[in-house]
Amino acid sequence: MSLLNKSASELAAMLGSKEISSVELTKAQLDNIDKLNPKINSYLTVTHELALEQARQVDELRAKGEKLSALAGVPIAVKDNLTTIGVETTAGSNILKGWVPPYNATVVEKILSHRMPILGKTNLDEFAMGSSTENSAYGPSLNPWDLTRTPGGSGGGSSSAVASMQAPLAIGSDTGGSIRFPASVTGTVGVKPTYGAVSRYGLIALGSSLDQIGPVTRNVMDAAMLQDAIAGHDEMDATSLPESLGSMTEAAKNDSVKGLKIGIIKELTGEGFQAGVSERFQEALDLLVASGAEIVEVSCPSFQYAIAAYYLIQPAEASSNLARFDSVRFGLRVMPEGPATVEKVMAATREAGFGPEVKRRIILGTYALSSGYYDAYYGSAQKVRTLIQADLAKAFEKADVLVSPTAPTTAFKLGEKQEDPLAMYLNDIATIPANLAGVPGMSLPVGLAKEDNLPVGAQFLAPARQDARLYKVGAVLEKLLEEKWSKRMLDFAPELKVN
Amino acid sequence: MSEITPELVRHLAGLARIEVSDAEVAQFASQLALIVDSVATVKAAVNDEIPATSHPIPMANVFREDIVKPSLTQAQALSGAADSESGRFKVSAILDEE
Numbered sequence: 001m002s003l004l005n006k007s008a009s010e011l012a013a014m015l016g017s018k019e020i021s022s023v024e025l026t027k028a029q030l031d032n033i034d035k036l037n038p039k040i041n042s043y044l045t046v047t048h049e050l051a052l053e054q055a056r057q058v059d060e061l062r063a064k065g066e067k068l069s070a071l072a073g074v075p076i077a078v079k080d081n082l083t084t085i086g087v088e089t090t091a092g093s094n095i096l097k098g099w100v101p102p103y104n105a106t107v108v109e110k111i112l113s114h115r116m117p118i119l120g121k122t123n124l125d126e127f128a129m130g131s132s133t134e135n136s137a138y139g140p141s142l143n144p145w146d147l148t149r150t151p152g153g154s155g156g157g158s159s160s161a162v163a164s165m166q167a168p169l170a171i172g173s174d175t176g177g178s179i180r181f182p183a184s185v186t187g188t189v190g191v192k193p194t195y196g197a198v199s200r201y202g203l204i205a206l207g208s209s210l211d212q213i214g215p216v217t218r219n220v221m222d223a224a225m226l227q228d229a230i231a232g233h234d235e236m237d238a239t240s241l242p243e244s245l246g247s248m249t250e251a252a253k254n255d256s257v258k259g260l261k262i263g264i265i266k267e268l269t270g271e272g273f274q275a276g277v278s279e280r281f282q283e284a285l286d287l288l289v290a291s292g293a294e295i296v297e298v299s300c301p302s303f304q305y306a307i308a309a310y311y312l313i314q315p316a317e318a319s320s321n322l323a324r325f326d327s328v329r330f331g332l333r334v335m336p337e338g339p340a341t342v343e344k345v346m347a348a349t350r351e352a353g354f355g356p357e358v359k360r361r362i363i364l365g366t367y368a369l370s371s372g373y374y375d376a377y378y379g380s381a382q383k384v385r386t387l388i389q390a391d392l393a394k395a396f397e398k399a400d401v402l403v404s405p406t407a408p409t410t411a412f413k414l415g416e417k418q419e420d421p422l423a424m425y426l427n428d429i430a431t432i433p434a435n436l437a438g439v440p441g442m443s444l445p446v447g448l449a450k451e452d453n454l455p456v457g458a459q460f461l462a463p464a465r466q467d468a469r470l471y472k473v474g475a476v477l478e479k480l481l482e483e484k485w486s487k488r489m490l491d492f493a494p495e496l497k498v499n
Numbered sequence: 500m501s502e503i504t505p506e507l508v509r510h511l512a513g514l515a516r517i518e519v520s521d522a523e524v525a526q527f528a529s530q531l532a533l534i535v536d537s538v539a540t541v542k543a544a545v546n547d548e549i550p551a552t553s554h555p556i557p558m559a560n561v562f563r564e565d566i567v568k569p570s571l572t573q574a575q576a577l578s579g580a581a582d583s584e585s586g587r588f589k590v591s592a593i594l595d596e597e
Contacts, residue, residue, distance in 0.1 A: 099579050100578070100579070102571055102575035102576070102579070103571065194556070195555045195556050196556055196558075209553060209554050209555060235563045238558070239554075239556075239558065241556070302544065305544045307537075308537060308538040308539075308541045309538075309541050311538050312538050319515060323516075326516075327581060327590075328581070328588050328590055329576075329579060329580055330580065331581075333581030333582070335591075336518070339592075339595075340592070341591055341592050341593065341595050342590045342591050342592065342593050343516065344591070345590070345591050346516045347513075347517060347518035348518050350515075350516055350517045350518070351518040351520075356523070356526075356527075359512070359517055359519065359523065360527055360530060360531065360534075362515045363508060363511045363527060363531065364531060364534060364535070366511045366514050366515045367503075367507075367511050367531075367535070368538075376539075376542055377538070377539070377541070377542075380541040380544070380545045381541050382551035382552055382553055383541075383544075383545035383550070383551050384544050385555075386549055386550055386551065386552040387544065387545070387549065389552060389555070421530055421534060422530075422533055422537060425534075435555075438556045439555075464556060
């Protein structure tokens with residue numbers, strides 16, 4: 001059990017000093033997955049043999065004295081919307097059931113080149129559309145803190161895996177909060193880097209101007225090490241930033257917030273936030289102030305339009321991106337009744353292969369982009385995006401980082417919001433602005449809400465390309481909280497009884 | 500009030516090549532009417548003076564050298580296809596009989 005509770009950075013050190021082998025660690029991890037996954041449904045595919053083969057290889061290289069990267073030998077879980085050669089990749093959809101990609105996502109290539117064994121592919125809302133994993137065609141993942149609740153979405157497979165010790169590290173993707181919201185409700189750390197910091201080649205696209213890949217981990221240092229491992233320019237992604245953003249690992253070694261200006265976003269506090277969430281959030285701020293940080297209030301009035309703008313831009317981009325699922329080159333093909341034309345086959349296939357939320361968003365996006373409505377909807381949404389960027393630019397003149405709770409509530413019950421798409425969309429109120437503006441965001445656990453004993457997350461935002469600031473403030477706050485609690489966040493989690 | 504009617508939903512689904520059932524049309528029409536009413540608030544937030552942002556971090560003319568590199572083989576490219584023949588994707592008739 002002891003190996004499973006360790007952070008990735010601790011495990012990396014133990015591997016480096018040959019105290020443990022990667023095979024030993026990977027086996028322990030796979031055993032725990034075999035025990036817990038049938039209940040929690042974090043993984044859609046577990047790659048036992050692949051993981052152990054990679055572990056054997058890295059152990060051999062280490063024995064030969066080869067120079068290895070920092071996380072070499074530490075196993076990792078990958079969200080199932082990233083392509084993997086030889087391993088089924090479904091994006092949580094029936095339309096891709098059984099699809100085995102012939103190419104690897106750049107992030108997967110990087111993980112392999114760092115010699116991190118891949119444990120499997122994690123569950124998600126279909127094509128990452130959702131906040132609970134309930135839109136997965138393969139059933140929801142459960143929150144290890146309370147099995148009747150959601151681990152968040154879309155990346156609830158990755159968040160529940162990391163929170164339940166089924167993986168020390170995981171990869172997520174964040175279009176409107178799909179890394180940060182799951183992190184918030186599972187007591188884990190989730191980071192959406194600056195747009196373009198991590199290559200999206202091989203990520204099954206949802207909203208191309210919003211999507212970003214990032215780390216899901218148990219602490220800030222692990223997230224920093226993982227971001228360093230996956231970031232960097234990639235000529236296969238035309239939106240990939242040409243420049244390096246520096247070392248996040250170095251930033252996470254920071255131990256002082258003296259003089260740091262932290263801006264509280266007025267529009268994302270107070271009313272509409274669960275009392276226990278606000279209370280833990282305020283406590284975290286108090287700790288930072290006591291350590292020398294300065295709090296300023298900032299206002300971002302355009303944030304009130306962020307959800308509306310997002311649910312025009314994202315469905316519009318999704319309706320275009322998902323046109324590729326046409327029954328021809330990959331995925332499902334369903335023959336219609338009567339004489340078939342390619343168009344009728346396409347329509348029958350998409351009817352059978354897509355779930356209701358995906359259909360809703362494709363129809364909404366088609367509407368937003370249609371002639372006569374384009375300017376009023378899609379055009380206006382893009383202007384809101386300009387306003388949000390301007391609000392953030394102004395706020396960052398007054399503050400080095402901005403802060404708010406990551407989500408208005410702790411984890412909600414499975415089924416609670418499934419029949420009400422609009423209520424589901426409101427979870428993302430604090431996370432969406434970062435995607436619209438392209439800035440980096442981190443969700444960090446700040447304790448348990450009094451009323452339900454469930455994890456609460458605080459979200460930090462930094463200007464584009466200043467991801468290091470998130471790690472600097474995150475590392476200090478994490479240390480302050482752990483000192484206060486005399487334990488780590490996940491040590492509060494109840495013991496899982498799965499039998 | 501929103502202009503989302505069952506007829507419009509059926510039309511949009513047709514444009515998106517999704518063969519929706521009657522039950523889905525009814526459900527989507529009522530759900531999308533609420534959603535569209537809600538997202539329509541963006542109209543009130545903006546004016547003609549505000550420029551549109553399509554991309555959060557502007558980049559233009561992203562080029563790379565035009566060098567031939569190994570890529571998927573024909574067999575790999577066809578490996579996910581529902582049907583293929585003579586090294587090509589195979590589909591039903593493109594044109595209707597009418």
